[in-house]
Amino acid sequence: xxxxxxxxxxxxxxxxxxDIVEQAGMxxxxxxxxxxxxxxxxxxxxxxxxxxLDARIKATGHVNAYFPxxxxxxxxxxxxxxxxxxxPEVAEVTRGGxxxxxxxxxxxxxSETIIGVSFARWVRSWRDLPLLINQWANVMxxxxxxxxxxxxxxxxxxxxxxxxxxxxxxxxxxxxxxTEVYADMVENVMAIPVHxxxxxxxxxxxxxxxxxxxxxxxxxxxxxxxxxxxNLGQNFAKAFEIKYASESGTEEFAWTxxxxxxxxxIGALIMCHSDDDGLVLPPALAPxxxxxxxxxxxxxxxxxxxxxxCRDLTAGWAGKIRFKLDDRDNEQFGYKVxxxxxKGVPVRIEIGPKDIEKGTVVLARRDRPGKxxxxxVPQEGLADTVLALLDEIQTTLYQRALKFRExxxxxxxxxxxxxxxxxxxxxxxYFDGDSEDEKRIQEETKATVRVIxxxxxxxxxxxxxxxxxxxxxxxxxxxx
Amino acid sequence: xxxxxxxxxxxxxxxxxxDIVEQAGMxxxxxxxxxxxxxxxxxxxxxxxxxxLDARIKATGHVNAYFPxxxxxxxxxxxxxxxxxxxPEVAEVTRGGxxxxxxxxxxxxxSETIIGVSFARWVRSWRDLPLLINQWANVMxxxxxxxxxxxxxxxxxxxxxxxxxxxxxxxxxxxxxxTEVYADMVENVMAIPVHxxxxxxxxxxxxxxxxxxxxxxxxxxxxxxxxxxxNLGQNFAKAFEIKYASESGTEEFAWTxxxxxxxxxIGALIMCHSDDDGLVLPPALAPxxxxxxxxxxxxxxxxxxxxxxCRDLTAGWAGKIRFKLDDRDNEQFGYKVxxxxxKGVPVRIEIGPKDIEKGTVVLARRDRPGKxxxxxVPQEGLADTVLALLDEIQTTLYQRALKFRExxxxxxxxxxxxxxxxxxxxxxxYFDGDSEDEKRIQEETKATVRVIxxxxxxxxxxxxxxxxxxxxxxxxxxxx
Numbered sequence: 001x002x003x004x005x006x007x008x009x010x011x012x013x014x015x016x017x018x019d020i021v022e023q024a025g026m027x028x029x030x031x032x033x034x035x036x037x038x039x040x041x042x043x044x045x046x047x048x049x050x051x052x053l054d055a056r057i058k059a060t061g062h063v064n065a066y067f068p069x070x071x072x073x074x075x076x077x078x079x080x081x082x083x084x085x086x087x088p089e090v091a092e093v094t095r096g097g098x099x100x101x102x103x104x105x106x107x108x109x110x111s112e113t114i115i116g117v118s119f120a121r122w123v124r125s126w127r128d129l130p131l132l133i134n135q136w137a138n139v140m141x142x143x144x145x146x147x148x149x150x151x152x153x154x155x156x157x158x159x160x161x162x163x164x165x166x167x168x169x170x171x172x173x174x175x176x177x178x179t180e181v182y183a184d185m186v187e188n189v190m191a192i193p194v195h196x197x198x199x200x201x202x203x204x205x206x207x208x209x210x211x212x213x214x215x216x217x218x219x220x221x222x223x224x225x226x227x228x229x230x231n232l233g234q235n236f237a238k239a240f241e242i243k244y245a246s247e248s249g250t251e252e253f254a255w256t257x258x259x260x261x262x263x264x265x266i267g268a269l270i271m272c273h274s275d276d277d278g279l280v281l282p283p284a285l286a287p288x289x290x291x292x293x294x295x296x297x298x299x300x301x302x303x304x305x306x307x308x309x310c311r312d313l314t315a316g317w318a319g320k321i322r323f324k325l326d327d328r329d330n331e332q333f334g335y336k337v338x339x340x341x342x343k344g345v346p347v348r349i350e351i352g353p354k355d356i357e358k359g360t361v362v363l364a365r366r367d368r369p370g371k372x373x374x375x376x377v378p379q380e381g382l383a384d385t386v387l388a389l390l391d392e393i394q395t396t397l398y399q400r401a402l403k404f405r406e407x408x409x410x411x412x413x414x415x416x417x418x419x420x421x422x423x424x425x426x427x428x429x430y431f432d433g434d435s436e437d438e439k440r441i442q443e444e445t446k447a448t449v450r451v452i453x454x455x456x457x458x459x460x461x462x463x464x465x466x467x468x469x470x471x472x473x474x475x476x477x478x479x480x
Numbered sequence: 481x482x483x484x485x486x487x488x489x490x491x492x493x494x495x496x497x498x499d500i501v502e503q504a505g506m507x508x509x510x511x512x513x514x515x516x517x518x519x520x521x522x523x524x525x526x527x528x529x530x531x532x533l534d535a536r537i538k539a540t541g542h543v544n545a546y547f548p549x550x551x552x553x554x555x556x557x558x559x560x561x562x563x564x565x566x567x568p569e570v571a572e573v574t575r576g577g578x579x580x581x582x583x584x585x586x587x588x589x590x591s592e593t594i595i596g597v598s599f600a601r602w603v604r605s606w607r608d609l610p611l612l613i614n615q616w617a618n619v620m621x622x623x624x625x626x627x628x629x630x631x632x633x634x635x636x637x638x639x640x641x642x643x644x645x646x647x648x649x650x651x652x653x654x655x656x657x658x659t660e661v662y663a664d665m666v667e668n669v670m671a672i673p674v675h676x677x678x679x680x681x682x683x684x685x686x687x688x689x690x691x692x693x694x695x696x697x698x699x700x701x702x703x704x705x706x707x708x709x710x711n712l713g714q715n716f717a718k719a720f721e722i723k724y725a726s727e728s729g730t731e732e733f734a735w736t737x738x739x740x741x742x743x744x745x746i747g748a749l750i751m752c753h754s755d756d757d758g759l760v761l762p763p764a765l766a767p768x769x770x771x772x773x774x775x776x777x778x779x780x781x782x783x784x785x786x787x788x789x790c791r792d793l794t795a796g797w798a799g800k801i802r803f804k805l806d807d808r809d810n811e812q813f814g815y816k817v818x819x820x821x822x823k824g825v826p827v828r829i830e831i832g833p834k835d836i837e838k839g840t841v842v843l844a845r846r847d848r849p850g851k852x853x854x855x856x857v858p859q860e861g862l863a864d865t866v867l868a869l870l871d872e873i874q875t876t877l878y879q880r881a882l883k884f885r886e887x888x889x890x891x892x893x894x895x896x897x898x899x900x901x902x903x904x905x906x907x908x909x910y911f912d913g914d915s916e917d918e919k920r921i922q923e924e925t926k927a928t929v930r931v932i933x934x935x936x937x938x939x940x941x942x943x944x945x946x947x948x949x950x951x952x953x954x955x956x957x958x959x960x
Contacts, residue, residue, distance in 0.1 A: 036548075044543065065520045092574065097622035114512075154550070
């Protein structure tokens with residue numbers, strides 16, 4: 001774990017990402033194709049993400065449940081688009097307890113089908129609706145090209161599945177989760193600004209009526225889809241016979257939704273905030289928010305005095321600040337500082353014999369490396385100083401990412417402008433083209449329509465492809 | 481969800497268990513052989529168990545991580561006893577992305593092997609030890625005869641895996657987890673008294689040096705193994721080359737441990753406390769601790785007044801008491817009461833127009849059904865009254881289970897006595913037999929040595945099989 005081992009972003013952005021993952025102890029490859037080991041530091045961050053999401057999922061009325069890992073292959077075949085989307089990338093269990101199975105079981109790539117079978121049993125009358133279920137689980141998609149967190153064969157996620165009496169209610173749910181659960185968590189906890197909007201047909205979930213997404217910008221100007229929420233219409237209800245008796249006694253198909261975010265968010269976190277020195281973590285999900293690194297010089301007695309000062313200073317912090325005193329005696333001060341910087345700890349406190357004399361400490365901000373981020377502050381009231389600084393860092397990271405996105409978002413009035421500008425970030429453009437247009441644009445520019453934002457301009461404009469007047473503005477970008 | 485659908489324990493204990501699982505909405509079968517769906521009420525209880533365990537696992541110095549679901553079959557083959565124990569019951573993935581795999585992957589039945597491979601990479605020097613890792617995961621064992629929670633093909637669990645420099649340290653870890661994590665949680669949160677002790681060779685984990693366990697008594701007098709902690713010696717370290725450079729520079733094999741508890745604990749919870757009316761939950765893990773059921777009579781105005789009184793009474797309870805106001809207007813009072821009893825809610829508050837006049841409410845304890853558990857209490861100070869009652873119920877459930885265990889634990893001085901008494905519960909007996917003796921006893925009595933308790937008598941006695949003098953007393957029982 002050393003910043004010397006991290007490739008500069010400007011030199012090789014892709015290698016920089018892999019170096020951060022490795023040096024910060026986030027994950028490592030396993031002996032299983034495409035599957036990663038999530039190491040303790042990476043998993044601890046995931047736990048904070050889970051906790052923040054779970055609270056929001058519950059606050060919006062959902063309850064957790066758990067459905068089987070294995071799905072009979074025949075279930076997957078019931079919804080036509082769904083099977084086309086997922087069948088080619090499943091892992092299949094064909095033997096159990098030493099015997100060939102009569103029907104292969106697939107490891108869930110997502111659980112609409114097996115949950116659909118349960119929903120068909122659970123929903124009888126309009127009084128059973130809405131049915132608001134969430135599941136925390138591992139899923140598997142047999143990806144050919146994998147990258148830690150961003151695209152792995154196995155990944156961890158939550159998947160929400162709900163059933164409603166009307167299309168309006170399903171639509172309301174789909175949008176509520178996108179904004180009140182996903183965008184709220186990603187912006188306020190992960191400090192990553194996102195665009196909220198609708199996906200085009202090309203990017204719609206297999207089997208869905210409409211897919212909504214939140215999209216974030218990474219530091220190379222590429223987009224990362226951070227979460228999706230699908231209005232499944234009645235497609236799965238019809239495939240799995242999720243029917244209810246309405247208040248007036250008629251039999252109706254339910255309207256269902258599904259929505260998910262995954263360990264991919266950790267990839268977004270890394271690529272949004274980190275720098276050439278290592279990980280940079282927003283305080284809200286930093287496993288260690290503050291590290292205290294004592295400056296140990298002189299006699300054993302002097303050292304003991306410094307350590308005691310550290311302990312006195314942090315007495316009473318437990319439960320308010322997640323802190324760690326690095327009292328290892330086998331590592332040098334510089335080595336420790338380097339290690340905590342690589343791991344992204346938001347605030348470092350340095351205390352030496354001189355600080356004790358003067359009643360001060362050094363506070364160093366991870367988000368502003370070097371001298372600029374260092375300040376001497378009084379020991380008195382240090383907990384409050386630190387809490388205020390953590391808040392400030394959280395805000396700063398969000399504002400910095402937002403500023404970066406704005407500086408790398410361009411308007412294009414013509415297709416030529418799109419081609420040129422999409423090399424450097426997001427491009428906002430009027431567009432009313434169809435799937436074929438999108439495919440051609442992707443071939444020629446490597447960019448796709450990431451999202452049709454909810455925020456639309458009040459004036460119409462001319463489509464950059466057809467030249468027709470349209471009210472629809474979209475965001476084009478290359479993406480992960 | 482109705483108590484009328486629950487078979488009496490005295491009539492058919494096994495059916496009673498299945499009825500509780502179904503009527504209380506804990507789990508249900510899925511279309512996948514041996515795999516259950518954990519329904520919201522069951523899962524919410526699991527979340528409390530997870531949270532209580534996770535806090536203790538972290539407080540004892542462990543960190544969480546995540547390892548792949550799939551394990552190359554060759555890993556499983558590296559430790560001789562381990563492969564013998566687990567190979568016959570694995571599910572195998574032989575196809576991925578539409579192609580046959582070169583080497584089959586098994587769905588983890590437990591993760592010693594894949595974690596062993598990582599530990600071999602992570603451990604270099606004595607300074608890397610102890611390595612204290614835990615994982616929350618789903619695992620799969622292709623069981624032939626399954627029962628919800630007690631024995632399912634897929635189940636949820638945590639598995640701890642640690643590496644140490646010396647045998648003493650590994651042993652200390654094994655015992656610490658058994659007592660400070662498992663026994664502490666099961667007794668203080670789940671209100672289930674357990675015996676702590678060593679397993680005999682017959683019941684030792686495949687590949688372990690020693691297995692320790694906590695064992696609980698169910699209401700039919702049978703034992704349920706609630707958690708195990710294994711000292712793996714150097715067996716896995718040798719199979720997976722987990723080596724470290726000692727302080728003096730020599731190369732040594734590490735000593736490893738593993739330990740786990742699973743959703744099986746929910747089966748123990750049901751069978752320890754519940755009654756013929758449904759589930760009985762200890763307040764510490766009841767998703768709803770208190771339900772308020774208003775008595776809605778008279779005019780709409782009267783009803784509104786009762787509901788308002790309920791809201792006024794519970795104002796300020798959020799964050800202190802997990803409560804729910806059952807304000808459904810489409811269900812009768814009796815139906816509601818029945819439903820909450822079946823679901824095991826520890827305390828029910830009833831309020832009607834008369835109570836409002838008198839400034840009282842009715843408190844009903846789930847652990848004492850009928851009139852005996854009902855009392856009128858003043859509305860003033862209700863939150864404190866309820867909090868005290870929840871504490872009392874928690875203690876009462878533990879004491880009641882302990883009393884039941886004591887009343888159903890017998891001493892046997894001879895094999896004949898064992899045969900007779902083990903029909904009705906646990907039997908304490910002096911025993912120094914070997915594996916063959918145990919097997920014979922199991923064939924003849926259906927009972928096994930559940931545990932060699934840490935608490936041993938100060939005086940030696942005569943082995944019930946060999947007649948030899950021995951210091952070792954064991955607990956025999958039939959088990960789940």
